[in-house]
Amino acid sequence: MHGFVDALPKxxxxxxxxxxxxxxxxxxxxxxxxxxxPYADVDALRRAYAFTRLQDFLDLYYxxxxxxxxxxxxYDLAIAYFEKAASQNLRxxxxxxxxxxxxxxxxxxxxxxxxxxxxxxxxxxxxDLRAKLILCFLRHLDEADAERTLDEALPYREKFxxxxxxxSEIGFPPSKFRNVFRRARDEGFKxxxxxxxxxxxxYVWEALDILGADRIDHGNSALQDMDLVRRLAADKMPxxxxxxxxxxLCGVPxxxxxxxxxxxxxxxxxxxxxxxxxxxxxxxxxxxxxxxxHLPLSADELRMMARNGFLAGFMDDDDRARxxxxxxxx
Ligand SMILES: Nc1ncnc2[nH]cnc12
Ligand SMILES: [Zn+2]
Numbered sequence: 001m002h003g004f005v006d007a008l009p010k011x012x013x014x015x016x017x018x019x020x021x022x023x024x025x026x027x028x029x030x031x032x033x034x035x036x037x038p039y040a041d042v043d044a045l046r047r048a049y050a051f052t053r054l055q056d057f058l059d060l061y062y063x064x065x066x067x068x069x070x071x072x073x074x075y076d077l078a079i080a081y082f083e084k085a086a087s088q089n090l091r092x093x094x095x096x097x098x099x100x101x102x103x104x105x106x107x108x109x110x111x112x113x114x115x116x117x118x119x120x121x122x123x124x125x126x127x128d129l130r131a132k133l134i135l136c137f138l139r140h141l142d143e144a145d146a147e148r149t150l151d152e153a154l155p156y157r158e159k160f161x162x163x164x165x166x167x168s169e170i171g172f173p174p175s176k177f178r179n180v181f182r183r184a185r186d187e188g189f190k191x192x193x194x195x196x197x198x199x200x201x202x203y204v205w206e207a208l209d210i211l212g213a214d215r216i217d218h219g220n221s222a223l224q225d226m227d228l229v230r231r232l233a234a235d236k237m238p239x240x241x242x243x244x245x246x247x248x249l250c251g252v253p254x255x256x257x258x259x260x261x262x263x264x265x266x267x268x269x270x271x272x273x274x275x276x277x278x279x280x281x282x283x284x285x286x287x288x289x290x291x292x293x294h295l296p297l298s299a300d301e302l303r304m305m306a307r308n309g310f311l312a313g314f315m316d317d318d319d320r321a322r323x324x325x326x327x328x329x330x
Contacts, residue, residue, distance in 0.1 A: 004299060005288045009326035011092040011309030012085070012273045012284045013192075014217050014240035016136075016166065017116065018065040018098055019276025020081035029076065030067040037067070049279055052250050054198050055168055057279060065101050074115025079122060081277075086127035088285025092313055092323055093131040095120075096164055100138045100149055109152045117159050132314065134192060136164040137180065139172035146180040154187070161314045162190035164217065165207075169199040174206040174213075181211040190214045190314045192240075196221035197251065201228050208237070215240060215312060220251060223259055223266070233267040238312035243291050244282045245275035255294035264301055271309045303330065 023042040030037050039045040051057045068074060078095070085093065095116070102112050113133070120131045135153055137146035153160070163184040165177060174181075174193055185191055193207035197218035204222045207213040208231070219239040222228045232239070241260055246252050252259070263270045272291065277283045282290065292302055310323040 001292045001299075002289060004330075005285060005292055005302065006089060007330050008089060008288065008303060008306040009091045009310075009323070009330070010089050010284050010288070010306055011271070011313055011323065012090060013094045013215065013238070013271055013309060013312060014096070014242055014273035014275055015081070015085075015093060015284075016061075016096045016098065016276050017078055017081060018068075018101065019061060019280075020084075020278050021064050021068075021077055022080065022278045025076065025080055026064055026067060029073050033067055033069050033073070035067045038063075049248075051248055054249050057249060057276070058168060061276065061279065062101060065098070066105060068102065069107055069111075071111050071115040071118070074112055075119045076115075078116050078119030082119060082123035082127055082129055082131065084277075085274075085283050085285075086123070086129045088283050090284055091129055091326060092310060092315070093129065094134050094161070094313060095131055096134050096136045096166065098136050098138060098166065099153065100141060100145060103149070103152070109156070113156050113159050130315075130319070132162075133160040134162040134164050134190075135160050136166045137177060138167040139165050139174075139177065139194075140168045143177050143180055146177055147183075150180055150184060150187075157187070160189075162192055162214070164192040164194070165211070166194045166217070169194060169197055169203065173199070173203050175210050178210050185212055192217055194218055197246075198249075201225035204228055204232075208235075213237075214314075218242065218246075219268075220246065220259055222268075223262065229266050229268065232269075236269050238269045238271055238308065239263065240271050240273045240312075242273050242275035242280075243287050244277075244280045247290075248280040255290055258291060258295060260291050260305075261295045261297055261301075264297075264305075269308060269312065270305050271312055272305050273309075303327065
């Protein structure tokens with residue numbers, strides 16, 4: 001099964017670039033910027049990656065990203081992700097970034113987007129991997145902050161395809177951001193939203209009906225509401241499911257009870273993604289292998305989920321046809 005998974009061409013639509021920050025690179029960049037991290041070494045930092053819920057992880061995620069300052073730092077972060085993911089046959093990625101996590105520390109928006117877009121251009125040449133950016137608002141901040149971030153981003157509008165919503169979920173419903181997402185939609189951006197990772201099915205309804213989401217990031221709690229399941233299935237709404245993330249954040253006690261198989265059986269449109277691979281112990285291929293090992297999935301189901309990643313990507317029809325042709329051989 002591992003050889004089959006290795007050979008599958010993969011797309012991932014749910015990867016936070018700041019969550020791909022491996023401890024070795026983090027220490028290297030911290031040293032370069034003369035910043036000290038509150039851990040003795042890489043092993044001590046990795047030992048801290050024992051999470052019981054989303055917020056435990058987010059606390060370390062924001063601490064880790066705080067060593068990123070220069071355009072080169074963002075380039076190094078992104079090119080390392082592309083190189084690693086390409087080694088697992090990643091061919092297409094839509095990459096989230098959290099500008100407020102950087103601009104709030106005095107790093108210019110142009111520095112962040114400059115480094116990321118330079119890495120995307122190099123990844124295409126070096127790894128035959130195409131990537132696009134999705135700008136995410138932090139939902140623990142207020143809507144006015146998201147509005148200011150959108151204003152700041154609009155001069156760079158050609159450099160990203162969508163707008164998303166991430167960070168702490170419970171207590172921060174999508175409806176809190178209805179105005180800024182209406183503006184983002186009117187500006188022509190695709191909309192994605194983390195919903196149902198830890199939060200209730202109502203947040204998934206809000207992402208659909210109030211934000212107008214084109215995809216739902218996670219969506220696990222939708223399984224608690226059969227009307228919502230029927231709606232998601234009828235709309236062929238893509239769910240960007242993240243098995244190792246759910247396991248490491250204790251959303252599921254064991255991978256063998258991960259809902260990916262149940263979602264497929266209910267007719268949902270499932271894609272497989274890594275979320276924050278440096279923190280959750282695996283890149284996109286590792287996520288496919290984890291579910292292939294622990295769930296009763298057929299080769300056809302694994303292939304379908306890999307194809308779904310390309311079907312749900314925000315790319316034009318020619319690019320999609322080129323990507324889907326990769327499946328002719330597997
Ligand atoms: N899994 C996740 N959920 C919400 N916000 C995030 N930001 C980075 N990873 C996240
Ligand atoms: Zn995420």
